[in-house]
Amino acid sequence: MKTIIPIVLILMLPALVSAQAIFNPKDWPEGKEGPGAKAWAGVRAKLPPFTAPRTPDGQPDLQGRWGGTWSGDQIEEIPKFLDVTTPPWESWVSDPADGKLPYKHWALAERIAHREGLGREVWSKDPSIHLYYDPQAFCMKAVPRYSQRGYELVQTKDTVIMMLNWGHIYRVIPLDNRPRPSADTRMWMGSARGHFEGDTLVIETTNLNGKMWLDSAGNFIGPNAKVSERIRLVSATQLDYSATIDDPETFTRPFTLNAPQRRQRAADEKDPYAAESWEHACHEGNGEHEQQIKQLGFKWYLPPASPAK
């Protein structure tokens, strides 16, 4: 049907615009960096103490529609303007303090190859310089990259549910510490188990398949990473979100991403539909894009074999 593709594009636009604002280098003050983990830590430190309201089941009530965290373009510092969607920006890495991902040597070589293979510096159509395209271009997500987009969080007595409007991605996180599937059961979103520590929702995710990057700049984690997310209300309208990644095959030490998530407000309070999540059929309108990626010589990203294994 002819009308589906334009509608899909229209529906994607708000997501694209909100995630990738357009910045003019001429208007960007010399030396300015967009706010990342350090800026957020400064804001958070000044907030008055806050105790989360409780659900009828006695859990901290984190429910609602939350806006995403990092821009998704690059989680480490962006020291200079790359293009109009990518101005200088502080790192989203809160630990280590230098904001850099603590790659092992082999893994840093991989990351460098990923970034060079994107051909972003030159936007060449020459397939010989291309390696992998950002896997998210195929309408998939993984933990923790899903958190870059907004989601609705719903709590039941024994589960936490997160529903992204983007690509209808969801997670159902059991709170009963039930046994996980075996280690060879691999999933894009992994196997998640949650519990509350005081006001903080803690989610531990394993069984990832390692086929998704952390950002669109080639940063990655391995399939055997354990991702520990901590989510806490720090005000009525802000969540403090962090993800600590423990992946000794790929990194010399664990590291942590940290960012705020903000309660979404309707752009138009008079629009009765403004708080509804409407269909975002991603793959269905993506065929032409997939063919272009293939014609440009990009390969399907599979996690590199760790030399440690």
Place this chain on the structure above:
Amino acid sequence: MGHRLRTFAPFAPFAFFVVINVFATSARAQAPANTPPYTPPKLANGQPDIQGIWQVLDTAAWDLLDHGASLGVPAGRGVVPGNEIPYKPEALAKKRENAEKRATLDPESRCFLSGVPRITFMPFPFQIVQQADKVNILYEYNHTIRQIYMNGNPHPEGHIDWWMGDSRGRWDGNTLVIDSVDFGEETWFDRAGDYHSDELHVVERYTPISPYHLRYDVTIEDPKVFTRPWNISAILYRRIDPNVELLEYECYAYQLENEFTKK
């Protein structure tokens, strides 16, 4: 071409419920009467609690009607009372062509969103999660979500081409009633080529008949394709296996990986 301009029509909710009630009555009249009365538990907000993981055990994913077996296809009794889908003559020819050319024409072959009610009959579990003003149905197949709004908003002004339609719900006693419109023309009903147009209107009724069973009654209306409305009646089974939870069936990710990596 559909448009997305939406204006709030104060009389629309009233019209919407009148339409639902007409179908509700006809679906009830055809429901099997051989189960003892059952009253489901209630949530704190008073709604019937139909949350949990559910799945069909029938073979309607292959064919909504009675069918024999072939390689890879289990035989099955259909889920359409009367075992007839009332196609217009020219539409029946299209259904037969769909069936013949299924390998290339079936939207499932490209891992597209399944549409309604096809998604219910896919042989994968799905989970119902209730909120005060919304029921969410999360499907393992293609990580599909349906958000059934019960916030008083009628269907937005249309027509909108959506794969899973626009769904508005209400409770009729213990039955969850979902009214869906705004479908595109690209989804099918099953692997036998049964199809619809963008005038599809689906009314689903989820009725708990035991702690472990929901009766699933559907009325399908599409004046472009069918001579009259017709019904589906099936049973949804609660998955009570130890440690059952939704896993993943990422159809298009597997398909794209195959396409990109084949030698």
